[in-house]
Amino acid sequence: MLNRVILIGRLTKDPELRYTPAGVAVAQFTLAVDRPFSREQSSEREADFIPIVVWRQLAETCANYLRKGRLAAVEGRMQVRNYENNEGRRVYVTEVVADNVRFLESPNREGGASQGRDEFAGNSGNSGGGGYGGSSRSSGPRNSGNNNQDPFADDGKPIDISDDDLPF
Amino acid sequence: MLNRVILIGRLTKDPELRYTPAGVAVAQFTLAVDRPFSREQSSEREADFIPIVVWRQLAETCANYLRKGRLAAVEGRMQVRNYENNEGRRVYVTEVVADNVRFLESPNREGGASQGRDEFAGNSGNSGGGGYGGSSRSSGPRNSGNNNQDPFADDGKPIDISDDDLPF
Amino acid sequence: MLNRVILIGRLTKDPELRYTPAGVAVAQFTLAVDRPFSREQSSEREADFIPIVVWRQLAETCANYLRKGRLAAVEGRMQVRNYENNEGRRVYVTEVVADNVRFLESPNREGGASQGRDEFAGNSGNSGGGGYGGSSRSSGPRNSGNNNQDPFADDGKPIDISDDDLPF
């Protein structure tokens, strides 16, 4: 066993934060990772769209600081799940279970020239966004007290993630 | 863009070697990569089964030296392809396109104590298995002159790989 | 053999661009890579300072686009050189020979809100900074015609890099 993936790309959407029945946080998002420039094919730029899963503290940090379009570095391992869909067919899902996510762009401050300290977050005690400084109306962490961020708001829809999927 | 994967695992089957219409070699195999030991779940050991694709020289080297059950290290990038299946549904396929494969076990020689030099093979000019020494009836490279290894033997079946998939 | 390093950090100085006697471009710079936050030690943030070497086209691209303080991702392999210093003592130098460098911050345009397309550059045919768009007086590529950038200006000082160090 050795299974290590490192990706840099941009979020195609805001992360989705859920909670397992046992109350464990999970966030999911997709990273668009540009392929190396293939000179012959004059066609437009191509990318791989890679699903990322993060758990616990790191999930909440990602949900708070990452947004659609943002550049991020992700470190983790490849995981292939499979399940039977409602037509009785086996479906295979490949994702990267991240244990380290690095935010490569600080949200632009109000009228600002941007570029503060870049942030990282890991899942091994050193998470929490460590010293994230500038927060502002438009670009700071969301999710404090506004009800539409309530993770249980999605309870109506089935979640296909159980605690058994917990990788640690 | 940055997209790097490194895996160590065992082949679930012998590699399959094909050729594109333009004559470019492609090999495919699946690597069983043991997951990190999860102590709670007393259940049996788990693994991720990860599809690997290799092209050109490296494809032929892999087809010659790798076999079911063999341990290998694979370096490459994650790629997500998608196509429409015969029911008009879009299917997503995630694979690792390898540019470096390392053979971590030399095939056991006849009565041998095993463990010769370990082999690697890259796709950047340094491939070819560079100096692979011991070959023997049962464990050396196959594919020389025996017709059932003829890559065109599979021509009857459609190949879902076109030259457009060439990653370089 | 398998030897892969991936780093994200900031340049401690502008890159130094030299040329070997045979005319091959080499650039060197140091990356400050923050260590994972160690909670106990309340002391200030620590970093590892890691020497990077890049060759050929990629060297020139780095010299053109990277600057002190800029954030970059570097992919390559660890290399340990050793030489005898002028006191007859053997000195060991560890560096990362990069084959892929990604510029994680576009230089801020004049009064600009920054954040254009992020750039990457590889050493395998896909280099050249591929379509870098915005250049401006203060932040675009330097090195065109201004003499103090002449790589041979440093000829007086000995260069401890020979063509034998060429990794490809």
Place this chain on the structure above:
Amino acid sequence: MLNRVILIGRLTKDPELRYTPAGVAVAQFTLAVDRPFSREQSSEREADFIPIVVWRQLAETCANYLRKGRLAAVEGRMQVRNYENNEGRRVYVTEVVADNVRFLESPNREGGASQGRDEFAGNSGNSGGGGYGGSSRSSGPRNSGNNNQDPFADDGKPIDISDDDLPF
């Protein structure tokens, strides 16, 4: 911050196991990592010799199962320490601090055909060599009760590692 190294190579010597004054286990060894084959230089094969450091449980597992000449995969981060030597000169030491080590060869059993299960060991609770099966006089774990393995036997010599070096 992102700092990831993955190496495969052979130990140049048996690992050295020490203990810090506070009783924390540290093991050190050097990995010979073959460089990619450079076709032009007909000279002999070259390698990089890379110092590895491992802490705690993983240190003891390495000391027990790794030996000179054995093939191993190492995952960790690059670290650059520096200290003043006895001539008042600043010396820089680059090492890989490993958090995952994989034993790629099981020790050959007595008359055995070799190739048992391959072993790994991590530093995050899943260490301990998890289910290592076959042990024998000549190739099993050492260090049980034989005095010359006593870690404090080296106490006379100064150790240049303090608890401050603890990376977690």
Place this chain on the structure above:
DNA sequence: TTTT
């Protein structure tokens, strides 16, 4: 279903 995709990002800049």
Place this chain on the structure above:
DNA sequence: TTTT
């Protein structure tokens, strides 16, 4: 559909 999976390897040891």
